[in-house]
Amino acid sequence: MTSALSDSDPVAIHYASQELESVILNALIKAGKDPERLKPEDLAPIDEFHIRGRKATLELARELGLRAGMQVLDVGCGLGGASRQLALEFGCQVTGLDLTAEYCRVARLLAARLGLADRVSYRQGNALALPFADASFDALWTQHAAMNIADKARLYGEMWRVLKPGGVLAIYDILSGEGGPVHFPVPWARDPSISFLISPAQLRQTLETAGFEILSWRDTTETGRSWFRNLGEKIAEQGPPPLGLHLLLGPEFRQMAQNQVRNLNEDRINLIEAIVRRPGVAP
Numbered sequence: 001m002t003s004a005l006s007d008s009d010p011v012a013i014h015y016a017s018q019e020l021e022s023v024i025l026n027a028l029i030k031a032g033k034d035p036e037r038l039k040p041e042d043l044a045p046i047d048e049f050h051i052r053g054r055k056a057t058l059e060l061a062r063e064l065g066l067r068a069g070m071q072v073l074d075v076g077c078g079l080g081g082a083s084r085q086l087a088l089e090f091g092c093q094v095t096g097l098d099l100t101a102e103y104c105r106v107a108r109l110l111a112a113r114l115g116l117a118d119r120v121s122y123r124q125g126n127a128l129a130l131p132f133a134d135a136s137f138d139a140l141w142t143q144h145a146a147m148n149i150a151d152k153a154r155l156y157g158e159m160w161r162v163l164k165p166g167g168v169l170a171i172y173d174i175l176s177g178e179g180g181p182v183h184f185p186v187p188w189a190r191d192p193s194i195s196f197l198i199s200p201a202q203l204r205q206t207l208e209t210a211g212f213e214i215l216s217w218r219d220t221t222e223t224g225r226s227w228f229r230n231l232g233e234k235i236a237e238q239g240p241p242p243l244g245l246h247l248l249l250g251p252e253f254r255q256m257a258q259n260q261v262r263n264l265n266e267d268r269i270n271l272i273e274a275i276v277r278r279p280g281v282a283p
Contacts, residue, residue, distance in 0.1 A: 011148045011194050015100045015248070021109055023247050030242040038113045040088060045243045047081030047110065049187075050144040051224045051260075051271060056172060057082045057143070058089065060273055063216065064170045066090040070138040073097065073162065075127050076145025079248075080107030080120065086141065087119040095137075096122040097130065130158045137162055140169040147174050147188045150196040152203070156210040165280025169212065172273045175200050177221075179267035183259040185252055187245070200272055212276035220271045221264060228261045 017023070024046060025035045033042045044054045066072065068091030074083040077096030080103075086092050098104050104122040111120050125131045128151060140159050149155050159169055174188070176197035189195035198206070200219070207214065240246060246253040263269045 009099065012099050012101075014148075014188075014190060014194060016102060017248055017250075020102055020106050020248070024106065024110075024243070027243040027247055035113065038110075040084060040114060043079075043081060043110060043114075043243075045241055046245060046247060047079040047084070048143075049078040049081075049245060049248065050172060051174075052220075052227045054081070054085060056220075056273075057085055060143075060170050060172055060275075061086055061090065061141075064139060064141075064168055064275055066092055066139060069093070071095075071136065072139045072141055073130075073132070073137045075130075075140060075142040075159065077107065077122065078103055080111060080122060082141065082143060083107075083120050083122075084111055084114060084116055087116055092119075092139075094120045094141075095132075096120065097125045097127065098122070099124065099126070128154050128158060130162050132162045134161050135164045138164055138167050140167070142170070143172040144174060144188065146171075147197055148194055152196075152198060152206045153209065156206055156212070160210050160212065160278055163278045165278055167278050168215070169276050169278070170274075171203075171276070172220075172271070173203075175203060175270045175272055177263075177267040177270045179263075182263055182268050185256045186259050186263065187249060187253070187256045190252065197269065200270060203272065203274075207274075207276050211278065213279050214274065214276050216273075216275045218273045220273050221267075221269075224271045225261075225264050228257075228264065232261070 028035050048054050048057055070092045072086055072092045072094045074094055074096045077083050077098045080096050083094040083096040087094050096107060101124045104124045107122045111117050140163050176199050184191050249256060
């Protein structure tokens with residue numbers, strides 16, 4: 001969910017978590033899982049840091065048309081859940097890039113435990129200066145990352161640069177709604193200083209100005225509301241699960257989640273899934 005500069009950056013500080021590996025492994029044991037025999041679904045409650053989790057990942061990936069052997073870059077990969085899923089489901093070679101060094105380190109360890117170290121790799125880096133050559137990737141992927149990045153033009157310009165002509169970019173992000181300012185804290189920011197939401201219209205304009213051709217555009221705000229309602233009912237009945245996003249964000253997560261629901265219900269945030277293409281033919 002992150003991408004910017006270094007662990008001294010305010011965004012990195014927001015996501016930083018001490019002893020994250022041991023926290024996750026202990027939670028897995030508490031949930032009745034064997035850390036030495038992990039399956040991808042064991043990690044699903046924590047390793048996809050976005051609304052609707054793995055279901056949203058698979059829906060978007062199928063629409064993107066991924067194929068075995070494609071080189072894919074996941075910008076703002078977090079703990080690497082989506083990148084590992086793309087490698088498993090579609091046979092892609094996936095590189096994950098994230099601001100937070102601890103996320104990258106834990107993503108590598110989880111990939112190794114799942115036997116995927118040869119199909120996914122992780123690198124700490126800056127989404128505004130992607131450390132890759134021009135036209136390096138067949139597809140780009142980003143979920144719930146751009147909210148923390150102010151310079152959208154530079155962000156999508158960099159994505160254009162590293163994407164091959166004819167390549168596609170999948171976007172699933174939180175955008176500003178018409179209901180007023182966001183209630184904080186939320187999972188991506190404890191206060192407005194690291195939150196940079198733009199409207200759906202502004203995102204479309206930014207993408208088109210960068211040179212992208214929009215192939216699909218879907219508002220999934222109501223689907224997100226429904227997902228949160230179901231999740232809230234489940235937690236009310238069964239209590240919080242041992243493994244979940246609360247492990248990443250600490251004691252404030254409860255308030256963050258409540259504000260997330262309120263922001264969705266009051267139309268202060270929107271959810272957009274889009275697939276865009278860099279025109280041209282790959283060399």
